[in-house]
Amino acid sequence: MDFERFQYLLGQYKKRQLSGAEREELLALTDNASEEQWKVLVTRLLQTTQWQPASLDKEFLDKELLSVLSADKIQVGEKPDRIPLGASPSLSIGWRWIAAASIFLLFTVSAFFWLQQRRQAMLAVSPTLSANMPPGHKGAILTLADGSQLVLDSLNNGMIATQKGTHVILNNGQLLYKTQQTSEVSYNTVTTPNGRQYTVILSDGSRVWLNAGSSLKYPTTFSDNERIVELSGEAYFEVTKVMSKHTAGKIPFIVKTASQQVLVLGTSFNINAYSNEAVVKTTLLEGMVRVAAAGSSPAAVTLKPGQQAVVIAPAMKIDPAVIKVIDHPDIDQVIAWKNGAFNFEDLPLPEAMRQLERWYDIRVIYENGVPDIRFFGGVDRNMNLGDLLEMLAKAGLKYRMEGGRKLVVINNTKN
Known part of the structure; x- marks a missing residue:
């Protein structure tokens, strides 16, 4: 059989452009072909298609072709008896059935491999995400008093800004504030996007570790009356005790969140105040804190070391606010994020x-x-x-x- 000629006729047939003479020619070729010739022919067709992989399973090809030819042997009205895979179908099958069998095998098998390759190509260029993603790291965005922003991940050690007499210094992944006697108060905000965490050393020496997806707003220098910061998300605090020059008492440190206010008198504690959590948790490790619900609610509790205050978040819309004290929270679990x-x-x-x-x-x-x-x-x-x-x-x-x-x-x- 002339393979090139048959390939041309089959292509014309597929495009519905076969002339009457070509139809008769294709009929003659198919009627005179043996089963073995058909298997060789279809194999060559598959090998020449642009969608064909480097190798084709011969057992699969033989099985599929034989099943198609065997099925075509069954006459209308007959029960389809089981045909062994090794059985040979009759060679008197009409050309339409043979052509259908070859085209079926050619275009279904090749289309399968074409779809597989297209899928691999799409995966190569699509934004499909590999699960092997790196963990988060140190990094944050600092918003200065004038609204300008600095991406701390990309800055080197040293002084990165000066605001009304206060020097902002970056030192090995920590943000420090050095104030002068004449420093005026201005406010900065450190934000840790998802996948980042950072440490801030405030002007009074207090340290704040910010977890991912958090922000802390604070003055660049504190007054002699109070120290107030605003937290969204989660942070661990180590607050320095500072004595007032005027009253000889301790200057209170206050942490405000959307649903509570924590009054601190020199201590270590963790606050989890993410907006998508149902409760806000304040866990005391050392010292003493007083937790009061935000707004006009009178609810307030004083925590001892090893206790946790749980405040219903505003999203729950419970009024008046409820504060529950947990006596023995899992401290290791609470500060696990800070410890890596x-x-x-x-x-x-x-x-x-x-x-x-x-x-x-x-x-x-x-x-x-x-x-x-x-x-x-x-x-x-x-x-x-x-x-x-x-x-x-x-x-x-x-x-x-x-x-x-x-x-x-x-x-x-x-x-």
């Missing part, structure tokens, strides 16, 4: 996933609802996302990554 770790001990899945969202700058969505999974223990926060997800998968988490930095958590238990 995740502590998922008995955490509800959504709470654990929100931690991942902030640290890896991803978005978590749930397919078929939230699965009933709780994790136990802790892991290093400096590992890649992919490695962490593999560990969580062993605890029952099912997931997939999608473009747009999206982690899809799959619930297979929902009916």
Whole structure:
């Protein structure tokens, strides 16, 4: 059989451009071809198509072609008896059936490989996200009093700004403030986007560690009456005791959030006040703090070391505000983020996933609802996302990554 001629006629047939004479020619070629010739012919057709991979499974090809030819042998009205794979179909099948079999095999098999290659090509250029993402790191955005912003990740050590007599200094991933006697008060804001954390040393020497997705607004120099900062998100504080020059008493340190106010008298504590959490938690490690609900609510509690105040967040719209005191919170879990770790001990899945969202700058969505999974223990926060997800998968988490930095958590238990 003239392969090139047959390939041309088959192409014309596919394009519906076959003339009457060419139709008769194709009929003659197909009627005179043996089964073996057809297998060779279709194999050559597959090898010449642009979608064909480097190699083709001969067993697959033989099986598929034989099944098509065998099926065509069954006459109308007959029951389709089982045909062994080794059986040879009759060679008297009409050319239309043979052409249909060859075209079927050619275009279905080649289309399959074409779709596979197209899918791989699309994945190569699409924004589909690999789960092997790096963890967050030190970094923040500093907004100065005049509204200008500095990306601290990209700056070298040294003085980076001067504001009304106050020097702003960057030193190995920490932001420091050096004030002069004549310094005027102005306000700065440090913001840590998702995937960043940072440490700020305030003008009084107090240290603040900001978790990812947080911000702290503070004066560049404090007055002699009070020290007030405003927090959104989560931060760990080590507040320096400062004595007033006028009253001989301690200058109070106050942390304001959207739902509470914490009065500090020299202490170490952690505040978790993310807007997408149902409660605000203030956990005292050393010293003493007084937690008061925001607004006109009279609710207030004084914490001792090792206690935690839980305030219902404004989103819950409970009035008057409710403050609950927890006597023995898991301190290791509370400050795990500051110590470079995740502590998922008995955490509800959504709470654990929100931690991942902030640290890896991803978005978590749930397919078929939230699965009933709780994790136990802790892991290093400096590992890649992919490695962490593999560990969580062993605890029952099912997931997939999608473009747009999206982690899809799959619930297979929902009916």
